[in-house]
Amino acid sequence: MMTTFGRVWRTGFKNIFRNAWLSSAATAIMVVTILVLTFFAFSTVFVRTQLAQVRSKIDLSLFINDDATQNQIQTLQSKIGTIPNVTSVNFVSKTDALDRLKNSSSEGAKLAQSAQDIGNPLPASFEVKLSNIDNISATNSSIKGLTEASIVTDSSYDNRDDSRKGVVENIIKISNSVSKIGAVLSILFLVISLLIIFNTIRMAIFTRREEVEIMKLVGATKWFIRGPFLVEGALYGILAAIISLAVTIPLTRTISSFLTDKLGAGPTLQYFSSHFLLLSGGMFAVGILIGVISSWLALIRYLKL
Amino acid sequence: MILLDRVSVMYPNKTVALSGVSLHINPKEFVTIVGSSGAGKSTLIRLLIKEEVPTSGKIIVGSIDYDTIDKANIPHLRRRIGVVFQDFKLLPNLTVYENVAFALEVSGVKSKEIKRAVPKILQLVGLSEKMHSYPSELSGGEKQRTAIARALVRNPKILIADEPTGNLDPKNSWDIIELLLKINRFGTTVLLTTHNKEIVDALKKRVITINRGRIVKDEKVGKYTL
Numbered sequence: 005m006m007t008t009f010g011r012v013w014r015t016g017f018k019n020i021f022r023n024a025w026l027s028s029a030a031t032a033i034m035v036v037t038i039l040v041l042t043f044f045a046f047s048t049v050f051v052r053t054q055l056a057q058v059r060s061k062i063d064l065s066l067f068i069n070d071d072a073t074q075n076q077i078q079t080l081q082s083k084i085g086t087i088p089n090v091t092s093v094n095f096v097s098k099t100d101a102l103d104r105l106k107n108s109s110s111e112g113a114k115l116a117q118s119a120q121d122i123g124n125p126l127p128a129s130f131e132v133k134l135s136n137i138d139n140i141s142a143t144n145s146s147i148k149g150l151t152e153a154s155i156v157t158d159s160s161y162d163n164r165d166d167s168r169k170g171v172v173e174n175i176i177k178i179s180n181s182v183s184k185i186g187a188v189l190s191i192l193f194l195v196i197s198l199l200i201i202f203n204t205i206r207m208a209i210f211t212r213r214e215e216v217e218i219m220k221l222v223g224a225t226k227w228f229i230r231g232p233f234l235v236e237g238a239l240y241g242i243l244a245a246i247i248s249l250a251v252t253i254p255l256t257r258t259i260s261s262f263l264t265d266k267l268g269a270g271p272t273l274q275y276f277s278s279h280f281l282l283l284s285g286g287m288f289a290v291g292i293l294i295g296v297i298s299s300w301l302a303l304i305r306y307l308k309l
Numbered sequence: 310m311i312l313l314d315r316v317s318v319m320y321p322n323k324t325v326a327l328s329g330v331s332l333h334i335n336p337k338e339f340v341t342i343v344g345s346s347g348a349g350k351s352t353l354i355r356l357l358i359k360e361e362v363p364t365s366g367k368i369i370v371g372s373i374d375y376d377t378i379d380k381a382n383i384p385h386l387r388r389r390i391g392v393v394f395q396d397f398k399l400l401p402n403l404t405v406y407e408n409v410a411f412a413l414e415v416s417g418v419k420s421k422e423i424k425r426a427v428p429k430i431l432q433l434v435g436l437s438e439k440m441h442s443y444p445s446e447l448s449g450g451e452k453q454r455t456a457i458a459r460a461l462v463r464n465p466k467i468l469i470a471d472e473p474t475g476n477l478d479p480k481n482s483w484d485i486i487e488l489l490l491k492i493n494r495f496g497t498t499v500l501l502t503t504h505n506k507e508i509v510d511a512l513k514k515r516v517i518t519i520n521r522g523r524i525v526k527d528e529k530v531g532k533y534t535l
Contacts, residue, residue, distance in 0.1 A: 022402050215402075219411075222415060223386075223387035225384045226384075
């Protein structure tokens with residue numbers, strides 16, 4: 005058993021060099037596939053981190069009646085804190101609001117000065133952070149449904165003009181469709197490359213069909229014939245993953261400052277460097293899987309005893 | 310022992326390749342099968358190595374009933390029958406030594422045993438000096454001797470030679486036939502198909518004549534007649 009296992013591996017190794025031309029073709033296509041998949045993974049993570057940043061900035065502001073008592077405000081704050089989708093509730097007093105305006109810019113400082121002169125018309129507010137931005141509408145309604153919410157005059161979500169509500173909903177839509185399109189494109193590309201590699205390996209096997217025929221005639225079992233081809237496919241995958249890594253690592257190093265400064269992809273790069281093992285493991289897994297599966301499929305026709 | 314009982318092979322387009330062939334070959338016999346092209350010789354051989362399945366009838370080789378053998382055991386069956394073809398069927402990427410060794414490798418024979426057996430069999434067929442040559446560097450006769458060595462290295466009880474001299478000149482043809490006779494003297498059943506009248510007549514062995522899928526003649530000491 006061990007003797008046969010060793011022979012299968014040895015033959016697989018030898019065959020790579022005996023069919024150097026087809027081996028390089030198959031490996032090259034796999035390299036392209038792995039690189040494209042890596043690019044997709046990179047873009048998906050990039051878009052996700054960008055959107056996450058944008059979305060984390062969206063929160064719900066609830067403006068409070070100037071007549072509200074300290075007691076009413078505290079009761080409402082703790083009530084809002086118990087609503088499921090709410091992660092934190094921050095109270096911004098009238099004075100805080102004025103200070104913020106003062107510190108925002110030189111223009112803001114002037115505005116704050118005049119506001120102070122007419123007796124600070126800025127309302128106090130609650131800044132509510134949400135765990136899931138998709139449910140902002142429902143959370144807004146639940147807050148306003150509270151009996152204690154009578155002191156709330158307005159909410160940023162259903163402000164007089166609908167623009168902010170629209171922006172929030174648009175970002176949610178874009179973020180969801182970007183994920184969906186990315187997934188569909190990745191699967192599509194994986195299928196296309198599987199087909200191309202399947203055909204390349206089938207060509208390799210076709211040129212060796214006589215060999216397969218002879219092996220059958222001298223009494224080789226299916227596994228003895230199939231084994232070296234599967235080993236070969238897996239080795240193409242491993243080789244392709246190594247080449248892809250050798251291309252990706254120096255390339256990202258070279259353009260990392262561009263990616264960070266111009267595209268703000270710093271967090272994405274950080275994500276990949278902290279998940280380096282996962283990324284490279286994924287490359288190897290994709291390469292080996294594609295190689296083995298396509299060899300297996302390509303051989304079926306020639307292996308009928 | 311090879312036993313065929315009323316074996317017929319019919320193809321889907323209604324062509325009859327073999328029709329009710331019954332035949333009994335004893336161990337250690339040397340049998341020549343003759344017949345014009347398309348008479349059914351090759352079909353008969355493909356049946357014996359189970360590359361083809363009869364439409365009806367029974368085939369028993371040794372103690373193996375071909376009806377009951379399952380697919381997984383076909384490779385094992387083929388290892389017990391040595392086959393030599395007109396076109397040699399050598400693996401072009403392997404040397405003479407490796408081609409012969411390959412037949413043992415597929416049977417899971419240990420490397421040590423292979424290293425012992427292969428040179429011995431190459432000596433028997435007279436190819437010791439060509440051990441490390443590739444098939445493309447060999448003459449027709451040498452290729453056929455490599456194929457015979459590959460068939461013999463597993464000590465099969467039966468050796469089937471399907472027109473082994475078809476691509477060879479007279480001198481090389483006789484070398485191969487003499488080799489087959491030698492193998493037969495060692496106790497292997499030899500089944501030979503050929504178109505070579507001179508060889509068949511000189512052999513003075515059992516001759517079975519097939520015509521249009523039927524056995525028309527079976528003589529203890531036969532001659533080539535169609």
